Amino acid sequence: MFVSDSLIFTELHKTAGSHIGKLLSQYVQGEQIGKHNRIPVQLRNRFVVGSIRNPWDWYVSLWGYGCDRKGSVFLQTSRKTDLRYTAIQLPQEMGARYGSPIVFMRQMYNDSKKNVRQWQECYCDPSDVDAFRRWIKLMFSPEYALDVGEGYGFTDFSKNAGLLSYRFFKLFSALDTEIYSKSCKASPDDLHELWKKQGFVDQFIRQENLEEDFLLGMEKAAVHLSDEQKSDIWRAKNNKTNTSSRKATSYYYDEETANLVLEREKFLIDFFNYRMDSIV
Numbered sequence: 001m002f003v004s005d006s007l008i009f010t011e012l013h014k015t016a017g018s019h020i021g022k023l024l025s026q027y028v029q030g031e032q033i034g035k036h037n038r039i040p041v042q043l044r045n046r047f048v049v050g051s052i053r054n055p056w057d058w059y060v061s062l063w064g065y066g067c068d069r070k071g072s073v074f075l076q077t078s079r080k081t082d083l084r085y086t087a088i089q090l091p092q093e094m095g096a097r098y099g100s101p102i103v104f105m106r107q108m109y110n111d112s113k114k115n116v117r118q119w120q121e122c123y124c125d126p127s128d129v130d131a132f133r134r135w136i137k138l139m140f141s142p143e144y145a146l147d148v149g150e151g152y153g154f155t156d157f158s159k160n161a162g163l164l165s166y167r168f169f170k171l172f173s174a175l176d177t178e179i180y181s182k183s184c185k186a187s188p189d190d191l192h193e194l195w196k197k198q199g200f201v202d203q204f205i206r207q208e209n210l211e212e213d214f215l216l217g218m219e220k221a222a223v224h225l226s227d228e229q230k231s232d233i234w235r236a237k238n239n240k241t242n243t244s245s246r247k248a249t250s251y252y253y254d255e256e257t258a259n260l261v262l263e264r265e266k267f268l269i270d271f272f273n274y275r276m277d278s279i280v
Contacts, residue, residue, distance in 0.1 A: 001037040004030025007047040007221040010039055010171055012164075013071075014061045015051035016207045023214060023233060028223055038095065038171060039200075047221040050172045050201040052272060054208055055164050055265040056258065056279045057249045062163075063135050067126040073163070076149035077119040077138075081111040085149070094151040095177045103154060110146040110153070119147065132252045139163060140264050155179055156186040162264040165191065173198040191267035206272060211237055253279050 002009040002024045009024055011017025013036055021032060039048065053061070066074035076085075086107045091099035122135035138144050140162060145153030152158050157166035157179075165186065169175055175198050178184055184194075203217035211234050218225055225233075253261075258280045262269060269276075 001033050001035070001039065002028070002030055003033055003043065004028050005046075006030070006223050007049055007217075008039055008043050009049040009051075010037055011035060011051050012053075012167055012171055014058055014065065015053040016205075016210055017051050019236075020049075020051055020205055020210070020214065023236070027218070027225060027229060027233075036171065038176075041174075044174065044200045047203070048172075048201045049203050049205060049217050049221070051205045051207065052168070052268070053206070054249075054274050055162070055268055056253065056261050056274075056276070057207075058164055059136055059139070059261060060132065060249050060252050063122070063132050064126045066123045066135075069123070072150065073139075073148055074123060077114075077147050078116055078123065080114055080116055081108060083108075086111070090149065090151065093149075094154070094180060103151075106154075107146060107149075114147050127247060129252055133254065133257050136257050136260065140260055151180060156182075156184060159186070160264075161186040161188075161191065161267065162261070164265055165268055168268060169194065169198075172201045174200055188266040188270065192271075195267075195271070204272070250279050255280055 001011075002021055004024075006028055007024075007030075009020065011020065017035065021035075024030065025032060062071065062073060065071040066077075086104055087099055090103070090107060091097070094103070119135075119138065122131045122138070124131055139148070142153075142159045145158035147153075148163060152163055152166050155166060157163075157169070166179075169179060169191070173179075173194065175184065175194065203213070203220055205213040205217060214233065215225070215230060258276055262276050268274070
């Protein structure tokens with residue numbers, strides 16, 4: 001999370017957040033505090049900037065990162081029980097001061113019977129199309145949602161949306177721990193209504209349109225940039241960080257898996273006007 005008097009930025013995983021953070025550090029006086037932090041309630045009245053990415057591309061990137069043996073999803077799905085994680089880190093990820101005994105027992109039981117081999121086999125080769133398609137079906141299966149960790153399997157997002165939408169609402173809405181209540185539903189229509197009531201982001205930076213959205217956000221936040229600084233931002237376009245090993249997105253999808261993303265991440269696809277025709 002980048003904090004300044006002018007704006008607050010927190011990054012959604014795998015959406016060019018490292019690059020955006022570097023730009024902010026260069027052009028805005030502020031400080032970097034962690035990375036994927038939830039924005040504290042007392043800071044949500046400032047101009048808030050968030051980041052997003054085409055969902056089809058996001059899942060390929062997340063999987064490719066796992067093929068490089070990196071990322072929390074890879075770590076959680078490829079190991080069995082971790083007492084320290086379940087007792088300490090998981091409650092923190094779910095925004096709780098203390099862990100719930102019910103959450104602890106459900107997660108520990110799930111992890112004790114987790115089929116880590118089927119996950120590990122999906123991370124064998126970043127050019128293996130079949131491995132990706134097996135992985136994304138596992139990712140969208142409610143049966144394996146608790147394998148992913150981070151509280152995802154304790155929400156309706158694991159049944160009616162996806163991990164990307166879960167992380168989106170976890171970071172960019174005022175739902176906070178309400179996201180884990182039974183009353184919090186995650187159908188596309190429900191999410192549209194939730195965003196109207198609980199969303200607090202003023203400007204999103206789409207990874208596919210990063211420089212233009214970044215400059216627009218700075219303008220809205222009343223951050224002055226000279227013409228030379230704007231030119232420097234455009235020139236930095238190809239300086240990516242934290243990348244994963246993979247081919248182009250369209251290489252990995254068939255109609256079935258592309259439609260799976262379309263169905264489960266429908267809210268984000270509609271909200272940001274993403275299109276599937278460039279994928280299949």
